[in-house]
Amino acid sequence: MVKTISSLQNPFIKQLVQLKEKSKLRKQTGLFIIEGKRELSLAIKGNYTLETLYFYADLFSAAEAAALEIYGIDIIEISKAVYEKVAHRETTEGVIVVAKSNDLSLDNLKLITNNPLILVAECPEKPGNIGALLRTADAANIDAVIIANPLTDMYNPNIIRSSVGGVFTVPIATATTTEVIKYLKRNIIAIYPAILQESVPYDSINLASPSAIIIGTESTGLSEEWRKNATAKIKIPMEGKLDSMNLSVAAGILIFEAKRQRKFI
Numbered sequence: 544m545v546k547t548i549s550s551l552q553n554p555f556i557k558q559l560v561q562l563k564e565k566s567k568l569r570k571q572t573g574l575f576i577i578e579g580k581r582e583l584s585l586a587i588k589g590n591y592t593l594e595t596l597y598f599y600a601d602l603f604s605a606a607e608a609a610a611l612e613i614y615g616i617d618i619i620e621i622s623k624a625v626y627e628k629v630a631h632r633e634t635t636e637g638v639i640v641v642a643k644s645n646d647l648s649l650d651n652l653k654l655i656t657n658n659p660l661i662l663v664a665e666c667p668e669k670p671g672n673i674g675a676l677l678r679t680a681d682a683a684n685i686d687a688v689i690i691a692n693p694l695t696d697m698y699n700p701n702i703i704r705s706s707v708g709g710v711f712t713v714p715i716a717t718a719t720t721t722e723v724i725k726y727l728k729r730n731i732i733a734i735y736p737a738i739l740q741e742s743v744p745y746d747s748i749n750l751a752s753p754s755a756i757i758i759g760t761e762s763t764g765l766s767e768e769w770r771k772n773a774t775a776k777i778k779i780p781m782e783g784k785l786d787s788m789n790l791s792v793a794a795g796i797l798i799f800e801a802k803r804q805r806k807f808i
Contacts, residue, residue, distance in 0.1 A: 660805070
């Protein structure tokens, strides 16, 4: 028999709200929240472990919930009031799942090709930017996204939402800048930081061999460590009056240039 919860004071519901709002709790428990049918489907395909499924029957049927029992997940029906309290956004289709987070350390990042293309973002500040980067990475089917010196956890609900589930489809790792540089050098992957000073146009560089494209924040750019360890510094020539570009737009230009070059290998 499916359990039901209608009280906002239920301890499970209180934990759901805290998981949604508190990065510290997500890190301590190793749990996070998935909302929406598409995101849930992508998490399942990404082999995430599901713990508990909460559903609001007017939007997500009991039959749909029961079909997910094959994953060994607990099923709990919740009332409209509870659903509206715990849902992060209005269009989550009546389903909220607690899942186990993956270990995103570099040691667990497996590159499955001999010619990897990696995007590294240093200190991205906004969850929306991270989500957009993951969508771009998924669209180009690159080998990995690495976040250097992360300022937020990758299971922030805003990242999951803005990535449209891309957090489940793209291999991801997080580490310090020093650790990332060591990893790239150990795997003989060329380091191409996007920097305006002492750089060459991005399309003049051979990105068809193992490559990591490094991007920084719009406000502060990249740290000096990347300049010192660059295989070559690259830039996107700017023909207007501004000298900055949106993070995900810049990443898209550089990634798809690498993909274009790789068509001719």
